Amino acid sequence: MSETPRLLRALGGETLDRPPIWFMRQAGRSLPEYRELRTRATDFIAFCHNPEMAAEATLQPMRRFPMDAAIVFADILLIPRALGQEVWFEAGEGPRLGELPDITRMAGEVEASTGRLSAIGETLARVRAELEPERALIGFAGGPWTVATYMIEGRGSNREAARTFAYEHPEKLDALLRVLVDSTARYLIMQARSGAQALKIFESWAEGLAEDVFERIVIGPHRAIIEQVRAAGVTAPFIGFPRGAGALVETYARAVPVEGVALDTQASAELGRRLQAGGKTIQGALDNLLLRAGGPALDARVETLLAQWSGGPYIFNLGHGVMPDTPIAHIARVVERVTGKPAKAVAAE
C-alpha cells in the first residue's frame, strides 16, 4: 500500500478500496475534551492564535477517531482581523465585526496580514510533527465572498445587505475581494509551507447568488487565489466548497482548477457522478442533522452514499459541519463503518 495519505491519493484522482474520511468541524464543541481545553482561553480569537491550544484542538479528534485527515483549528474571520477590522465573538451569538475599514488602507496591509497569521503556521507545523504520516493535514481559508459578507454586514445574517452591496457598489466590492484574494493566497501559501498538504476554500455563503454574480464574486476570486498559490510553487491540492451553490456547482467545477469539490447536503447522486466523470474528486455530503439524529436512517444513508460515489474519487464527509450536540457514538459509528477501525476512548470522557 502506498505511503501517500489516503486523502491525497483521492485528491490525486484515485478511486480507492474505501474513501478517506474526515468531518468538517470534527474538532470543536462536539468533543468534551475540546470544551475542557477551550475554558483555558477566555477569548476565541486568542485561542485560535495560540499554537499550543490550537494544535491540541486539531489533534483531539485524531486521537479519538480513525479520521484520515486533520484540519487546522482556525477561523475564517482571522483574515479580516489581520487586515485591521475588529472581530470578536459574542457567546452564543457568533461573530461580530467592527466598521469596515477603508479598502485602500486594507490593501496596504495585505503583506503584513500574513505575518499577523504566523501563529496558524506554527499550529500546522506542530500538528504535522505529531500526526502519523498516513494521515493528511488540511489548511483552509474562507472564500473571499463569504468573508466579505461578514465584513460588510458585521455579523452572520441572511446576506441580503451584502448581496445588495454587490449590485449597488460593484467596484467597491471588487476592490474588497481583490484585497481578500491577495491576503488569502498569501495565507494559504504560508499554510502549505508550514505543513498543510491540502488546502480548502470554504465559500459557506455561495447560496442564493444569480449566475452572473456567482461568476464574478465566487468563481473569479477562487481562480485568482489558486493562480497565486500555484505561481508560488505550491502544489498542494485544493478542495473548493461552494456551499449552497446548487446547480452552479457544475459551473464552478468547470471554471475553477480545484482538485476536489466539496458537496453540501442537498447534492444529488447524479451531480456527484457527473463531477467525478469530469475529472474532479468529490467530497460530502452526509446531513449533519442526520449524524446528530442517528439511528437506522443514518446507517442507511451512509450505505447509500458509499454505494453511489465509491466508483470514483471520493472523500467521505458531511455536507456541513458537525453540530455541537452530536453524540460521539454517532460519529464513531460512521467512521468505523467507513474505515473498519473503532474509535478510542479518551481521558476526558
Added chain:
Amino acid sequence: MSETPRLLRALGGETLDRPPIWFMRQAGRSLPEYRELRTRATDFIAFCHNPEMAAEATLQPMRRFPMDAAIVFADILLIPRALGQEVWFEAGEGPRLGELPDITRMAGEVEASTGRLSAIGETLARVRAELEPERALIGFAGGPWTVATYMIEGRGSNREAARTFAYEHPEKLDALLRVLVDSTARYLIMQARSGAQALKIFESWAEGLAEDVFERIVIGPHRAIIEQVRAAGVTAPFIGFPRGAGALVETYARAVPVEGVALDTQASAELGRRLQAGGKTIQGALDNLLLRAGGPALDARVETLLAQWSGGPYIFNLGHGVMPDTPIAHIARVVERVTGKPAKAVAAE
C-alpha cells in the same frame, strides 16, 4: 394571434415571440394602493378571507402593470388554519402558529377544510370575472413540506427542528404530509373550479434537504397532489417551485408531472435549457434584490435572461418575491422591456 392567454400557451410548451411575465408578490406591500387597502382590515388572515379585499389586492398590479397573469392574493398558511391550527401574524415578524394539533384529528378535518377556504374560491371568481380574457389567473398553495415546517416549528426559521423531525419522527411527518396533500389537493381543485387557470405549488423551503429526504417529503407529496387533482378532472397546468433545491431541481422535474418549473435566483442558464429540452416550461429567475437595486445591472440582467431562455418555453419572473421596498419604476421598466407596454399611473400614487 391566439386568444389563449400567453401564460397558458407557454405552459402548453409553446416558444413565443416574447415570454409572458408576472412577478411573485406582484400584489402586496410594494404597491401604495395595497398598503392603503390593507389598513381596512386589522388582521391579515381576515384580509385573505375577505373576497372583496383579496380580489382588489389581486387586481391592483394588473391595473398598474401589463402583467400577463394575476395570482390570487392568499397565504400558504391558510391551510393549517383550516385544519384547526391557530395561525396569526405578528407585525414586522411574520407568522406564528399555535401548537401542532393531533394529526389524526386533522385528518378528520380534511373535507371540512376545503369549505373553510371557500372565500378564496370567491376571490378567484371575482377576479376572473374582471380580468381581461388574455390575462391568466393563477391559483396556488404551499408545498406540504414547507407548510409542515411552519406547523412543526410554529414560525419561520432555519427549519433545523423540522429537518430533524423528518429524521426522528418519519412516520409522524409522513402522516402530517398525507393530511396536507389531501387538504391541498382539494383546495387546488376548488381553486381551479372557481377560475384558476394554472396552479402553482410554492415549496419555498426545499433547500438543504438530502436527496433521499427530498424525494420522500417533496417529490412524493407533489406527485400525490397532482394525481388527486388530475383524478378530479382538472386539467389546469401546474407550476412547481422547489425553491433552493439546487441540483435536485432536475430530479424534481423528471419525477413530478408539472408543466412548468419555477427556478430560483441561482438557476444556471444551462439548467434552464436542460429543463426546456426535457419538455418543461421554465419560469424565473431575476434576483429580487437586483429588481430593488435597479440601474444598468438590472437592465443587463434582463437582457441576459431573455437571451438565454427565450429559445424555449419560458415565463419571465423573479427568483423570489418582490421586496416590499422595491421602487415601482423598476418593476415598470422591466415589464415594459418584456411586453413592450408601459405601466399606467393609478390613483393612489
